[in-house]
Amino acid sequence: MIQIPKPKKEDVLDTDLLKKAQAEADAAIAHYIGEIKRCNQAIRDKIEADELTLLVEDLKFHFDSKDTDTQQAIDVAIDRINTTQKGDQAAGHIQEYATLYPQLKQVQSNIKKLARKLKKQNANLDLLRRAEIQVEGLGLKLKAYGKFSFYKNDTLVSELQRNFFLKCAYCESSFVHVSPADIEHFRPKSAVKIDEKTGKEKVLELKPGYYWLAADWDNLLLSCIDCNRRRNQDDIDGDGETASGKATIFPLADETDRVRDHDTWDDMIAKVRQEEKSRLLLNPCVDDPAEHLKFEMRYDEEGRVQGVFAVALNDSQKGQKSINVYGLNRAGLVWARTREALNLQNDFFALIVSIKGFLRMRKMEGELKVLQQELGHVANPSVQKRLKKLTHELITDAEENQQKSMQDIETAISLILEKLQADQPYLAMKRDLIQHDIKEWAPMKEMLDKGLMKDEHLLQILDKVKPSALKAALAREDESPT
Numbered sequence: 001m002i003q004i005p006k007p008k009k010e011d012v013l014d015t016d017l018l019k020k021a022q023a024e025a026d027a028a029i030a031h032y033i034g035e036i037k038r039c040n041q042a043i044r045d046k047i048e049a050d051e052l053t054l055l056v057e058d059l060k061f062h063f064d065s066k067d068t069d070t071q072q073a074i075d076v077a078i079d080r081i082n083t084t085q086k087g088d089q090a091a092g093h094i095q096e097y098a099t100l101y102p103q104l105k106q107v108q109s110n111i112k113k114l115a116r117k118l119k120k121q122n123a124n125l126d127l128l129r130r131a132e133i134q135v136e137g138l139g140l141k142l143k144a145y146g147k148f149s150f151y152k153n154d155t156l157v158s159e160l161q162r163n164f165f166l167k168c169a170y171c172e173s174s175f176v177h178v179s180p181a182d183i184e185h186f187r188p189k190s191a192v193k194i195d196e197k198t199g200k201e202k203v204l205e206l207k208p209g210y211y212w213l214a215a216d217w218d219n220l221l222l223s224c225i226d227c228n229r230r231r232n233q234d235d236i237d238g239d240g241e242t243a244s245g246k247a248t249i250f251p252l253a254d255e256t257d258r259v260r261d262h263d264t265w266d267d268m269i270a271k272v273r274q275e276e277k278s279r280l281l282l283n284p285c286v287d288d289p290a291e292h293l294k295f296e297m298r299y300d301e302e303g304r305v306q307g308v309f310a311v312a313l314n315d316s317q318k319g320q321k322s323i324n325v326y327g328l329n330r331a332g333l334v335w336a337r338t339r340e341a342l343n344l345q346n347d348f349f350a351l352i353v354s355i356k357g358f359l360r361m362r363k364m365e366g367e368l369k370v371l372q373q374e375l376g377h378v379a380n381p382s383v384q385k386r387l388k389k390l391t392h393e394l395i396t397d398a399e400e401n402q403q404k405s406m407q408d409i410e411t412a413i414s415l416i417l418e419k420l421q422a423d424q425p426y427l428a429m430k431r432d433l434i435q436h437d438i439k440e441w442a443p444m445k446e447m448l449d450k451g452l453m454k455d456e457h458l459l460q461i462l463d464k465v466k467p468s469a470l471k472a473a474l475a476r477e478d479e480s481p482t
Helices: 015-048 050-063 068-083 090-121 125-137 154-163 265-278 317-326 331-377 381-418 427-440 442-449 455-465 467-479
Strands: 182-185 220-223 231-234 241-244 293-299 305-312
Touching: 015 068, 015 090, 015 265, 068 090, 090 125, 154 182, 154 220, 231 331, 241 317, 293 317, 293 331, 293 427, 305 317, 305 331, 331 381, 331 427
Parallel strands: none
Antiparallel strands: 182 220, 231 241, 293 305
């Protein structure tokens, strides 16, 4: 993952498109507020219904206080729902829904638990049927999420593809020419899972999500399906699979910072800025991933390449969480990075061989010219003539070989620079490989130690993968004739 400069929305979208995006956000807010009001009232209607109250009392009587924990949980949940105050403003309604809905789900879960016990006992079938009906009736949820379509606008999609150079914002794979591009909502629009699921533990899902950001330019990225969609990926050792992919996962260091209520669109944007300090996933358009991630080539005990892996820098929590959630060390991605890294190493090796060849031919040419001058002292004219002819041919060969070596040097450099263009994959990995691994690589170390290549030459190459270079590449596109 590399830092990607993102232009301001005013520089990308014209006035009409900006108005459409704002209108969709406003419509989504109005839609949610209406839905939340309706759901809040429906929840109260269900809880206040005599049938549910009688069911709870019958369940208590039937179990005769043998399951006091479940009964108490039902009482607490119903009491909280009944005592929650109705909100008069948008923030109140949304916050109220966020409070009532989990309580309703808790009532539903506990009634299910009691109903399962009834079924096992094969007793009081009438009570069991009533419990099943109530469980179905309590399955209330916010069914509609509003009409979100602007993020699929052709102009917007085209600008996102251009801004990310047809690469995934997270893993830097070039993929658009072989698989679909997902327009990724960095903050999920419909629901939020507060963290990744790594075992059998349950992960809390919050509804609604950051729905008002569904059409916001700053919340939209371009992603490959493997980074964006949650599914099992092969482990690099081939011994199993691990779930990865962002989906609706959006963890925070402190859940109390989570934006869960608002009055206006501007109010929500301001609260998101406050939430940023707790964000645990890297956003390449905001963060500099190089402060949290590094890529390193690993070898086994016999010196064989194992792959290029993403590693959290200085135990960065944000870096490690991003590696896990985006799946930056999934097998297919590791091998794709490794192939690219080995190709880059080969180009550097070709450069080293060419430079050595050039210097060897230049030294040979100099020594031959000195020898040619000394041939005048050879007494035998016939021998002198033959030697002069031979040295002349050798000098010519040395000059031609120098020219060829220089061409090879230019070719090797151009191949390296080509792999560092803005539209090429895995620039962050290449940056780290050049800056760290290649400098320690034996042939390159020899070049640096002998002064055949200077550190500043490598720094000039590294400049190709800085955000300023990516920004300049976009600028050149803007200036090019259409």
